[in-house]
Amino acid sequence: MPADSAPVLVTFPDGTTDVVPPGTCCGDALARWRPSEAPGFLAAFLDGTPVDLSRPIGSAGRLSPITFRDRAGQAILHHSCAHLVAKAIVELVPDARPTVGPATTEGFHYDFDMRPLTPDDLPKLAESMSATVRSGERFERLEVAKEDALRMVSSNPYKAGYIAEVGAGEPVSFYRTGTFVDLCRGPHVPHAGWLKGIHILGFSAVTLGGVPEGTPLQRVRGVGFPTREELDTYLKMRKEAEARDHRVLGQKLELFTFVDSAPGFPIWLPRGMIVERELESFVREHLHASHYSEVRTPLMFAQSVFETSGHWEHYRADMFLTEIEGRSFGWKPMNCPGAMLVFGSRARSYRELPLRLAEFAPLHRLEASGTIHGMTRVREFVQDDAHLFVTEEQIEEEVTNLLAWVREAFTTFRLGWSYELSTRPTQFLGEVETWDRAEAILERTLKGSGVEYRVSPGEGAFYGPKIDIHLRDSMGRPWQTGTIQLDYQMPRRFRLEYQGPDGQLHTPTVIHRTILGSVERFLGVLLEHVNGRLPPWLSPEQVRVLPVGERHENAANDLVAELETHGIRAESSGSQETLGKRVRAAEVERVPYIAVLGDTEVAGGSVALRVRGQKAQEILSSTDFVARVREKVRTRSFDP
């Protein structure tokens, strides 16, 4: 009996086994194992490799199902959606040349070399895709020899390029959906009927490989779900996320604004300024406890300072430059040069180390016009910045303390964050050995602190490796906030020295670090995270006092005065409007505490308290109320 006609032993994830006829496909084998769940299987792992359900099982092996609940399943479904988009595009624009269409974290995109898309194309694409979904056409795998594959894509140099990367002698796979055939590794969902929840989110031009002068490709972005209902749920969530946009909230809550004549330069409004100052106070409290000193250095320096720091060579393109009496000056994009000058302002002893210099100065960076984005990407911003001058032996302890502060700070805001270790870039200062040593220290510290982190090779600053902290906004876009960077170069370039216990002069190492990062960006992300409902300690207005009627207005004013003497930001809202309307206004304006005063309260020296977001009221004495608000603010409670 030939080997390929012998029954095959299949092992399932629960350890059970089955013997199936040769040539049985993965889908059928899985259906025999779990008949009731089989309709949810969209692909399979065969010996750990993702494959189509239609893949025949060649020899004994482990088989497990993939569903949309699995990360891998989502990627497979999303990628299948990308094929549907490509099919629709090619039908609409026959000379469009598809390039790549990967699944992404949220959905998928597909890039095409074609004429620019317009909004009018979208309904046509949607109609075409839904016709394919209705047809339920199968995703059919074709395996061909490399030479044949190259012939099949002769009109598409992009695809030919991908095939060229396939090893000699290896077969190349294509997938056919109806009349559309696309080069693809697979696997795919069994048929187009799986893609009822496909939706195009938008399109845009992208430059191939990030090369600005390259041919722009048209990128179609989308999401996909197995059912229409799941898509609707997603779109609803997305709409809610859009409503939490910090640019909208910032304007509604009168925190900040922008004008056309200062693109990328935020205007902090009075209420926003309160939040900004509270954030700074939060940081300063920590700085004080952790033995930092605060300094303030010039916003501008002559070119020579930036030549010394290395910015002139490595960062000039992103700096605002100006000329003063014929001399070239630059607006500082970072605080480090100033910190170096402070350290160098007199002779230093090893007894002063670690010397921790904090600075909250405004920084200016000439960000490209297409990149500025609300408060999260601006041209002028303030960081909770500091430079720690240390001996090499002190680095690890300082970085460990910083990681602890990261944890404390972000936990206060109930924000989730992630770490990224960025290593030596192609353009760098100093010696490779120094970089290796610095990278090793950071890695050791991260491991020692027991945190998860991702490594980004080549993404370090030009003067040293760094640990970056990332947050995500309401739309899931990642933003870098904090950063901890090691620097052996700048102190040397500024000829900084301290006298060691050995009587010799040594060059200190510097740790550049900011935890919240830019206060602007941080507030932007935070606003989206809390949907504008800032914790009481950060709220510009902490208490709104509402007199029920005219005769309660004096009592309301007295309560506001009482709150203010305790440092609580309170305002009363007169009685011209109905109580319902004023309650609504306070809720819409995200005031954490609403205190209503009517006959009962005035008579009893109490307030009817409505906590933001909670319909239920509570009657308590005004003394207790004041104490409660004070306590929530003092402890920086997240919830009111």
Place this chain on the structure above:
RNA sequence: GCCGCUGUAGCUCAGUCGGUAGAGCGGCUGAUUUGUAAUCAGCAGGUCGGGAGUUCGAUUCUCCCCAGCGGCUCCA
């Protein structure tokens, strides 16, 4: 910076097939004195993003610029 789209009152938006614009919210005034998410009425508010062109006439059509939005790239 690149590609596409958008730009009408403080905000959200309608409208003008080319004949200089309207609503709701907000603001102001008045009436109402209200018990927990929108009381009623009146009034004010716009060189329709800026500039040029076509036209008897441009907010509307064309071009240029500016800004915003979505991506790309880059970054705190």
